[in-house]
Amino acid sequence: MTNPKQGSVAIYPGSFDPITYGHLDLIERGSRLFQRLIVAILSNDAKEPLFTVAERMEMLAQAVKDYPNVEVDSFGGLLVDYAAARGATALMRGIRAISDYEYELQMALMNRRLRPEIETVFLMAGEAYSFISSRLVKQVIGLGGNISGLVPPLVEARLRDRLLGGKKS
Ligand code: PNS
Secondary structure (H helix, E strand, O other): OOOOOOOOEEEEEEOOOOOOHHHHHHHHHHHHHOOEEEEEEEOOOOOOOOOOHHHHHHHHHHHOOOOOOEEEEEEOOOHHHHHHHOOOOEEEEEEOOHHHHHHHHHHHHHHHHHOOOOEEEEEEOOHHHOOOOHHHHHHHHHOOOOOEOOEOHHHHHHHHHHHHOOOOO
C-alpha cells in the first residue's frame, strides 16, 4: 500500500493571537497525518491583534520546534492562493463545538469554490482542549484569572507582559 502521507502538504491557517494548547494539539495531530504541515498566520487581519505577526511567529516557532515536519509562516491575500503557491493540497482547521461549524463550513465551501483541487480537512481537538480559545485566554488573564495549562509557558509570560505589565496572578 502506498503511504497516504507521501508528498502531502497541508496548511493550518489562522490568527494564532496567541497560540494555545488547543492549537498545539491540532498541530501534533496534523504532523502525524501530513508529510509537511505549514502553520500560517494571516498577516492582513481586519481584527486588531494583540501580538504582531513577528511576535506570533516567534511564539509558534518556539512551540513547534520539536516537530521536524512543521513549519511556521505568514500569508496575506487569499488563503487558497497561498496554499497553491506552497504546493499544498489540504487546508487543516479545527472544530471544537457545533458553534464552530457554520463559520467553518462557509469558509470551506468558499475555498472549494475558489480552488476545488484544495480540500479542507477538519480535525477535532482533544476533549481537554475543546473549550480553549485565544479570545477567552486573553480575557481571563486580562482580568487576573489563571491560564496555566491553557497556553505554553512562553505565551503565558508574553500575555502577562502585554496585558498586566508582567504582574503574577
Ligand atoms: O483563526 P481564525 O481567525 O479563525 O482564522 C481565519 C482565517 C485566517 C483562516 C481566514 O480568515 C482566512 O483564511 N483568511 C484569508 C482570506 C481568505 O482567503 N478569504 C476567503 C476564504 S473564506
